[in-house]
Amino acid sequence: MARMTCWTRMCVQVAALIPTLLSAQGSAPSFRIEETTISAVHAAFKAKTLTCHALVEQYLARIAAFDKQGPAINALVTLNPSALTIADSLDRRFAKEGLTGPLHCVPMIVKDNFETKDLQTTAGSLALKGWIPKQDATMVARIRAAGAIVLAKSNMAEWAFSPLETVNSILPGYTKNPYALDRVTAGSSGGTAAAVAANEGESGLGSDTGNSIRGPSAHN
Secondary structure, three states, X not given: OOOOOOHHHHHHXXXXXXXXXXXXXXXXXXXXXXXXXXXXXXXXXXXXXXXXXXXXXXXXHHHHHHOOOOOOOOOEEEEXXXXXXXXXXHHHHHHHHOOOOOOOOXXXXXXXXXXXXXXXXXXXXXXXXXXXXXXXXXXXXXXXXXXXXXXXEEOOOHHHOOOOOOOOXXXXXXXXXXXXXXXXXXXXXXXXXXXXXXXXXXXXXXXXXXXXXXXXXXXX
């Protein structure tokens, strides 16, 4: 991999996409998801300036513009087709009872070796393409119970084997470092780290045996 710093080039790529995004949306959204926090999102819900549906829509638009197009971060394997439906149900609950938990409507990126009972789980291997577990992993069950939405499953080093890069047989190509597109994300949780760094989700889950969270966190 080339070692040239690409901050400037990334900024140019992102800036070039902004007019297209705003044109497609009609106007700039009132709430900016870039570098936001859970507390800021919850404050906006309480102030009635943001809904869960609108928040999820913004993240889905961001993914559409940046993950496979534009800079093509390539951090995500599977999107949750029920994300907006879940968002609507959380909006209805919020209207009646307020926040449903500490992660109410947090669009979460989940590494693809966490079992999800409603989404394919592959661990980065073509051998598991299409496999949907019968249950959620413990951490997935906990974040859902706390109100989070599993927005997408993220790319990872195949079988979580590499601490150096995010590449496997389930998704063509490398996951790119959002801050330097010609640099690696480290592994094996590089997909989650890249997605969160690129603001494709508000938070994310990774797993670590030897540098698999620490490396991506540092690189991205």
